[in-house]
Amino acid sequence: MRACAKCFSASTWVLNASPPQSSPGNCDFGHGYDPHTWPTTAWIDSFIRLFEIYELEDRVGYGLELHLQIQQDWRIFSFDEPRKLRQFLVSAIQDEHPLADYGTKVRLKTTGEYGGTDPLLSWAQFSDEIRTRNRYFPQTVPDRKILERVLLESVEHIQKDIALYRARVFEETAPSAIEMGAPPAIKAAAGRANPVGIPYLYLSFALETCIYETRVANHTQVAIGTFHATRDLSVLNLADVEAPDFFDIEEVDSVAEQIRRVSFHRYLSALGHELKKPVRVSDQPTDYIPTQYLCELAKSLGLDGVLYSSSLHADGRNVVLFDVDAAACDHEIKVIEITSLSADWRFVGR
Ligand SMILES: [Zn+2]
Numbered sequence: 001m002r003a004c005a006k007c008f009s010a011s012t013w014v015l016n017a018s019p020p021q022s023s024p025g026n027c028d029f030g031h032g033y034d035p036h037t038w039p040t041t042a043w044i045d046s047f048i049r050l051f052e053i054y055e056l057e058d059r060v061g062y063g064l065e066l067h068l069q070i071q072q073d074w075r076i077f078s079f080d081e082p083r084k085l086r087q088f089l090v091s092a093i094q095d096e097h098p099l100a101d102y103g104t105k106v107r108l109k110t111t112g113e114y115g116g117t118d119p120l121l122s123w124a125q126f127s128d129e130i131r132t133r134n135r136y137f138p139q140t141v142p143d144r145k146i147l148e149r150v151l152l153e154s155v156e157h158i159q160k161d162i163a164l165y166r167a168r169v170f171e172e173t174a175p176s177a178i179e180m181g182a183p184p185a186i187k188a189a190a191g192r193a194n195p196v197g198i199p200y201l202y203l204s205f206a207l208e209t210c211i212y213e214t215r216v217a218n219h220t221q222v223a224i225g226t227f228h229a230t231r232d233l234s235v236l237n238l239a240d241v242e243a244p245d246f247f248d249i250e251e252v253d254s255v256a257e258q259i260r261r262v263s264f265h266r267y268l269s270a271l272g273h274e275l276k277k278p279v280r281v282s283d284q285p286t287d288y289i290p291t292q293y294l295c296e297l298a299k300s301l302g303l304d305g306v307l308y309s310s311s312l313h314a315d316g317r318n319v320v321l322f323d324v325d326a327a328a329c330d331h332e333i334k335v336i337e338i339t340s341l342s343a344d345w346r347f348v349g350r
Contacts, residue, residue: 001091003027004034009075009243017247019043029084040092047093049249050074053258054099054106063105066097073108073262075243108259120270123147127274127290135289150267151298156237156307164203164227164319164327165210169220174335180225182324190285192275193295193306193320200295200305201321203227209316216338224336225329233304233326238272239317240307241265278311295320 004027005013022036050070057063064072067085071077077085089100099106122142129138158164168175181201182188188199204210207224216222244261275291298306299322310316321327 001028001040001087002037003029003040003088004031004037006031006034007078007088009078013247029079029088040088041094043092044094046246046249047089048097050246050258051097051099052255053109053262055109056099057105057107063107065102065104066099066106069106073243073265074246076246108262109255120266123267123270123290130293131286131289147267147297148301150264150271151236151301151303153264154237154241154268155234155303156240158229158233158235158304158307158319160229160232162205162229164205164229165207165224166201166203166227166329167210167214167222167224169214169216169222171221174221174223174333175225177225177329177331177333180223180227180329180333190288190292191320192277192279192288192291195289195292195296196285199324201227201324201327203319203321203327204310204313205317205319206313209310209313209318211336211338212313212316213310213318215312216341218338218341221335221337224334226332226334227327227329229327230325233321234302235305235307235319235321236298236303237307238268238275239309241268241272272308275306275308276311295322298322 002025005017007027007029008017019038019042022038024033024035025037026033027037051066054066054069063069065082065086067089068082070089071080071085077088079085086102093100098104122140125140126138126142129140166180168180182199185197185199188194188197190196191200191202193202194200202213204213210224211222214222243265244258249258271294275294295306304323304326305319305321307317307319310318
């Protein structure tokens, strides 16, 4: 079977793919005629090397089939359809790998520094314990060294000239620039990032995102403040967690290092997912304790905040800053009125 560049996730392909000589042809994965196509076997060595970090999952009810697991861990392909993923893999390796057998479930090998314990599982157990059993002296603390290394691997800088936005709904008088900031400690309700009584400053990277974040109703008035960081900031980036690069595998020194990269990616993705869960009226205040812990850990590592995806605005990005004075509001406040709202939905059953 033949593949084209469109079959692969764009960013890594452009940077590192360096495939052999191409020829014009038809892509067998739905992209039609392309002047550059390759046989899927062109990447056989990379795939075989990739498979070294997985082993047979023998526990019933655990694991994913190889083609699903590598797509989840490495985001190699631009498509996610299981049938196409499997076709690609089987044709690329000429059906010669036991782990690629239909129905065989795999897991990450438990060798090396990151083997033996599943960091995701230990985070889940820890989350449960500090929510429901032991708050301040938990027994199941995840490996702090690993967690700290994971967090410090995904640090982003926000410079002073970047505009950030914060919106407030108001009824009569628009708030001043000072009132656009974080609430005083006494009024700080618990959020996904901040514990009750400890205010953090929540900002958005786009004006539209901050409007969605207020969950406005139609015909309400919203004041929008533009903020700039008062110093260059380093934040934990849980919004743009990049998968390790499949086309870079050859340069990676060992199986253990590849396992580390996959484990870290899984860990960061899961933590980012926790932080982006929408805040709901039915939430219990204790639901936020694990993410509050995560933010305090980031703070203790000297970071200024956490960047995360908006659950209310597709592709929107937010940042929460631990020091409420780390960004200041410009004097000019914009005032808008919401004139219409639209909704998208999906069916989830009856
Ligand atoms: Zn293609």
